Amino acid sequence: MIRPSKHISASRSLLGVGAVLLQALDAALTxxxxxxxxxxxxxxxxxxxxxxALDMLFIAGLVxxxxxxxxxxxx
Amino acid sequence: xxHEVSANQPxxxxxxxxxxxxxxxxxxxxxxxxxxxxxxxGKSTLLAIIDFCLGANAIRxxxxxxxxxxxxxxxxxxxxxxxxxxxxxxxxxxxxxxxxGPTDGWVRQPDxxxxxxxxxxxxxxxxxxxAALFALGGSEERRRYHxxxxxxxxxFLRRGLDAYVDPFRHYRSPKSWTTQVNVAYLLGLNWEYAxxxxxxxxxxxxxxxxxAAIRSGAIPDLGTAGELEAEAINLQAxxxxxSNALRDFRVHxxxxxxxxxxxxxxxxxxxLSNQNVADRRRLAQYRAAIEQEGAPADVQLExxxxxxxxxxxxxxxxxxxxxxxxxxxxxxxRRKFLEVELARVARAMATREEQIGQLTDRxxxxxxxxxxxxxLEELTALQGRLVELKGRxxxxxxxxxxxxSLAKKRREVxxxxxxxxxxxxxxxxxxxxxxxxxxRLFNENSQALYNTPGRLVIDVGDAGYRFDVxxxxxxxxxxxxxxxxxxDLTLLQLWADAPxxxxxxxxxxxxxxGVDSRQRALALARAASVADEIGAQYICTLNSDAVPFDxxxxxxxxxxxxxxxxxxxxxxxxxxxxxxxxxxxxDDAAGV
Numbered sequence: 001m002i003r004p005s006k007h008i009s010a011s012r013s014l015l016g017v018g019a020v021l022l023q024a025l026d027a028a029l030t031x032x033x034x035x036x037x038x039x040x041x042x043x044x045x046x047x048x049x050x051x052x053a054l055d056m057l058f059i060a061g062l063v064x065x066x067x068x069x070x071x072x073x074x075x
Numbered sequence: 076x077x078h079e080v081s082a083n084q085p086x087x088x089x090x091x092x093x094x095x096x097x098x099x100x101x102x103x104x105x106x107x108x109x110x111x112x113x114x115x116x117g118k119s120t121l122l123a124i125i126d127f128c129l130g131a132n133a134i135r136x137x138x139x140x141x142x143x144x145x146x147x148x149x150x151x152x153x154x155x156x157x158x159x160x161x162x163x164x165x166x167x168x169x170x171x172x173x174x175x176g177p178t179d180g181w182v183r184q185p186d187x188x189x190x191x192x193x194x195x196x197x198x199x200x201x202x203x204x205x206a207a208l209f210a211l212g213g214s215e216e217r218r219r220y221h222x223x224x225x226x227x228x229x230x231f232l233r234r235g236l237d238a239y240v241d242p243f244r245h246y247r248s249p250k251s252w253t254t255q256v257n258v259a260y261l262l263g264l265n266w267e268y269a270x271x272x273x274x275x276x277x278x279x280x281x282x283x284x285x286x287a288a289i290r291s292g293a294i295p296d297l298g299t300a301g302e303l304e305a306e307a308i309n310l311q312a313x314x315x316x317x318s319n320a321l322r323d324f325r326v327h328x329x330x331x332x333x334x335x336x337x338x339x340x341x342x343x344x345x346x347l348s349n350q351n352v353a354d355r356r357r358l359a360q361y362r363a364a365i366e367q368e369g370a371p372a373d374v375q376l377e378x379x380x381x382x383x384x385x386x387x388x389x390x391x392x393x394x395x396x397x398x399x400x401x402x403x404x405x406x407x408x409r410r411k412f413l414e415v416e417l418a419r420v421a422r423a424m425a426t427r428e429e430q431i432g433q434l435t436d437r438x439x440x441x442x443x444x445x446x447x448x449x450x451l452e453e454l455t456a457l458q459g460r461l462v463e464l465k466g467r468x469x470x471x472x473x474x475x476x477x478x479x480s481l482a483k484k485r486r487e488v489x490x491x492x493x494x495x496x497x498x499x500x501x502x503x504x505x506x507x508x509x510x511x512x513x514x515r516l517f518n519e520n521s522q523a524l525y526n527t528p529g530r531l532v533i534d535v536g537d538a539g540y541r542f543d544v545x546x547x548x549x550x551x552x553x554x555x556x557x558x559x560x561x562x563d564l565t566l567l568q569l570w571a572d573a574p575x576x577x578x579x580x581x582x583x584x585x586x587x588x589g590v591d592s593r594q595r596a597l598a599l600a601r602a603a604s605v606a607d608e609i610g611a612q613y614i615c616t617l618n619s620d621a622v623p624f625d626x627x628x629x630x631x632x633x634x635x636x637x638x639x640x641x642x643x644x645x646x647x648x649x650x651x652x653x654x655x656x657x658x659x660x661x662d663d664a665a666g667v
Contacts, residue, residue, distance in 0.1 A: 002385075002386050003385075030408070031405045035409070048368075048375075051371055052371050055379055055380075055398055055402050056383055058393060058397075059379070059387075059393050060391065061393060065404060
């Protein structure tokens with residue numbers, strides 16, 4: 001599901017979503033604020049995929065949750 | 076009785092008159108043309124002077140009141156009203172007549188100037204003469220049309236060519252009422268009927284003129300009575316409606332302020348309503364989100380975790396448990412967020428609903444005030460309109476009254492006219508004895524001249540009195556003039572027995588122009604005998620070449636009656652004794 005396969009395109013895979021989220025996180029945002037920003041992006045699709053993509057980014061150590069806000073972890 | 080005519084200048088030919096026939100002869104030897112502007116021998120001037128002294132109108136530059144005569148004053152010695160007096164009137168101050176002699180018993184006394192001189196104003200002198208010569212008492216003036224001394228005298232002192240054309244008038248075009256009233260008075264008929272006929276004629280003429288004006292459109296849209304009635308009713312209805320509206324009208328002094336409050340409330344309500352619409356949409360969105368945004372199951376998370384281990388090069392930073400915590404937080408936060416938002420929006424909407432309710436109520440009551448009140452301008456406009464309507468109504472009612480009174484007037488005039496004719500006819504019968512005498516005398520005079528009957532016709536009809544004279548010698552030369560002669564003589568005779576009466580008759584030589592010599596002779600003889608008989612005085616001027624010496628009856632000595640001969644061989648032989656240029660021609664009877 002993360003990686004595109006012959007059934008799922010790259011943009012549609014969670015990696016694609018994650019990319020969009022990372023791009024949107026130029027500053028720390030609450031999940032709701034982030035969702036409002038990206039909900040209409042074609043790559044994102046549903047709230048379900050949004051959450052899983054966030055989870056993925058978290059697992060990869062690319063984002064963290066501080067005081068209810070999600071921020072990028074660059075480095 | 077006129078005894079003497081004199082003047083203050085020595086060149087004047089003083090002339091003395093007696094009872095009976097008096098002749099002033101004019102012996103013209105000089106052949107002069109019509110265009111001659113010099114004064115004549117003085118025939119018409121003599122009459123002018125007598126008239127002047129009897130209170131004639133004095134008009135500057137007319138008659139005697141001319142430059143060459145400015146230093147002149149003329150006198151008359153006469154017996155009138157039981158007194159013999161000398162009256163003097165100056166040409167340049169004709170406003171007063173000086174009087175010498177007793178004035179006892181006269182209706183007016185002269186003004187005393189303290190230095191022994193006394194004078195009359197022209198008006199007072201006329202009053203004295205009117206009473207003494209024509210029994211005018213002053214009560215005649217209660218009628219608009221009435222005889223006066225100056226309107227009656229000319230029948231006994233005819234001046235100018237136009238005065239000798241018709242017995243009943245003494246100038247060219249008198250109004251019919253003048254003739255009727257004066258001749259009726261002189262013939263002893265009821266002159267007031269003549270006056271009343273004229274008054275009716277006046278009313279008739281006025282209503283006819285008004286009617287013509289209405290019909291010709293000079294008085295626009297007067298309309299018929301029916302049209303005006305309808306319009307009046309219509310206007311009255313409008314006036315009533317307007318009055319009612321006015322009565323129910325309540326002015327609100329802050330009308331404008333209240334109006335803008337209403338507008339403001341409307342704007343606020345709109346705003347609130349719009350905001351609620353937006354919020355309702357948001358509410359629906361949140362509800363949908365709550366339903367749709369199902370959280371992904373743990374299974375999927377584990378799958379993601381496993382794949383992440385494969386995908387990402389570096390060892391995974393986070394444990395599965397940490398991932399699970401993270402996941403749960405996000406989902407839980409989201410849910411809470413939605414629920415909070417939902418509540419908040421719902422609350423906001425409720426508050427707004429309440430506000431909307433309050434504002435709506437407020438606006439309703441404001442609109443009610445506006446609906447039941449009016450602004451001051453509106454009131455003023457309503458009042459103005461009412462005033463205008465009332466004005467138009469009054470106008471129409473006025474016109475209606477006019478139209479109605481017009482019709483009424485005409486009916487009244489017709490009735491009055493019929494009544495007057497009846498009454499006049501009746502009284503005419505009663506007075507028959509008197510005017511029949513006039514008819515008899517006229518006939519006698521006519522017989523004396525023409526040996527034919529002469530008829531003095533006196534008729535009473537719908538148009539008033541009608542007078543006519545007929546002498547059956549209409550072919551004969553100058554009969555018209557002799558009709559005048561006979562009529563005038565008749566008047567003199569008719570009045571002779573009255574206690575107050577005129578006792579002189581003066582004719583100009585014009586009377587004899589164109590008359591057969593036989594009639595001339597008989598007329599003079601007749602005048603002499605009548606005057607002697609009634610103790611009156613007949614004065615005439617005559618051209619010497621018109622004296623019919625051959626035709627006079629036996630025993631009649633013409634020369635005994637000549638009082639003065641005027642000649643033109645030398646200026647001093649003219650009446651005034653000198654020659655001058657008359658600015659307005661010779662026979663000027665219009666002025667003095």
